[in-house]
Amino acid sequence: TLRLRDQVSLLEAKMGRSRSCLSTTLVFVVFELCLVRCDITDGNAEHLKREHSLMKPYQGVGSSPSSQWDFSGSTLVTSSYVRLTPDERSKQGSIWNTVPCYLKDWEMHVQFKVHGSGKKNLHGDGIAIWYTKDRLHPGPVFGNKDQFLGLAIFLDTFRNDLHGMDRSFPYISAMINNGSVSYDHGKDGRSSELGGCSAEIRNRQHDTYLAIRYSKGRLTVMVDVDDKNEWKECIDIGGVRLPTGYFFGASAATGDLSDNHDIISMKLYQLMVEHTPEEENLDWTKIEPSVSLLKSPKDNVDDPTGNFRGTPLTGWKVFLLLLCALLGIVVCAVVGAVVFQKRQERNKRFY
Numbered sequence: 001t002l003r004l005r006d007q008v009s010l011l012e013a014k015m016g017r018s019r020s021c022l023s024t025t026l027v028f029v030v031f032e033l034c035l036v037r038c039d040i041t042d043g044n045a046e047h048l049k050r051e052h053s054l055m056k057p058y059q060g061v062g063s064s065p066s067s068q069w070d071f072s073g074s075t076l077v078t079s080s081y082v083r084l085t086p087d088e089r090s091k092q093g094s095i096w097n098t099v100p101c102y103l104k105d106w107e108m109h110v111q112f113k114v115h116g117s118g119k120k121n122l123h124g125d126g127i128a129i130w131y132t133k134d135r136l137h138p139g140p141v142f143g144n145k146d147q148f149l150g151l152a153i154f155l156d157t158f159r160n161d162l163h164g165m166d167r168s169f170p171y172i173s174a175m176i177n178n179g180s181v182s183y184d185h186g187k188d189g190r191s192s193e194l195g196g197c198s199a200e201i202r203n204r205q206h207d208t209y210l211a212i213r214y215s216k217g218r219l220t221v222m223v224d225v226d227d228k229n230e231w232k233e234c235i236d237i238g239g240v241r242l243p244t245g246y247f248f249g250a251s252a253a254t255g256d257l258s259d260n261h262d263i264i265s266m267k268l269y270q271l272m273v274e275h276t277p278e279e280e281n282l283d284w285t286k287i288e289p290s291v292s293l294l295k296s297p298k299d300n301v302d303d304p305t306g307n308f309r310g311t312p313l314t315g316w317k318v319f320l321l322l323l324c325a326l327l328g329i330v331v332c333a334v335v336g337a338v339v340f341q342k343r344q345e346r347n348k349r350f351y
Helices: 002-041 277-281 297-302 315-348
Strands: 069-073 082-085 092-097 106-115 126-132 149-156 171-178 195-198 208-215 218-224 232-237 247-253 260-270
Touching: 069 082, 082 247, 106 126, 106 247, 126 208, 126 260, 149 208, 171 218, 171 232, 247 260
Parallel strands: none
Antiparallel strands: 069 092, 082 092, 082 260, 092 247, 106 208, 106 260, 126 149, 126 247, 149 171, 171 195, 195 232, 208 218, 218 232
16 A cells, blocks of 8 residues: 555656646747747837838928839828828829838838728728839739739738638738739739738728738738737748849729728838858849749639648647647646556555
């Protein structure tokens, strides 16, 4: 009996240490993942690049040689906002940074507002945020040219594809183009979409934000549209290659339906990231916009989620996998302890 008690006490001590270790490990994992997910919210003023930022009262906007931002079409610049289109039909407007960006790693925070008198589903068309080789080229893609070179983030407020009822609008999506692909408005760009999410961005009574991060070949898009002062992940894609020397801009368009499309601010932050000597020696201006994925963008036509199956795991997915693994270890430890105790009770009969 004494020997059995000693064995049980030893087992309980071991289990206590295991639970303590598992708890410590779980807290550490949660802390690390929170750092990864939360760092996009840190707008470090020291790393703000003013030559690529658009802020009130918009003193650097205009057509003079010293201006850092230029605009076209129906764009109206006030002291409080830049209105790309009014709530009127068949309008197009855009605003573009005149200074090419040579940062390898960056993060753009956009404060915007989409509002109008149209009722549900009777408004359009939306806003696009651009990082492209060419600027100030009006066209059919949310007020900008088609077959562009670079990156586009679309904030699409109107559903054109009546068969695509698996997603709700407004819908935010990303597209990378090497100049050879056309944006298909009839399918809401699904054939060229890299990923996306639904977000209620229209007629909100609070500020709405979009964050676009490009770093170490990874594109991340976050939204803050629920007045919670926290970012929600929308898009996370690895294998992205974007060159330096392109221009940031924003455009919007209306058709038979309309909305006010306003840009309040666009703030670009430099990300302090180390690169390998090989990466530093590359001529980043010669890189062709591309993305390496396990399936083609056109396959999104048959993918109801609108996302790539081959995209890397996001922070929350990694967290859930690790949590399940840790819970599995705990369950195995408990089951093992019960089995061990049962065996000891059976063996006790022979003492």
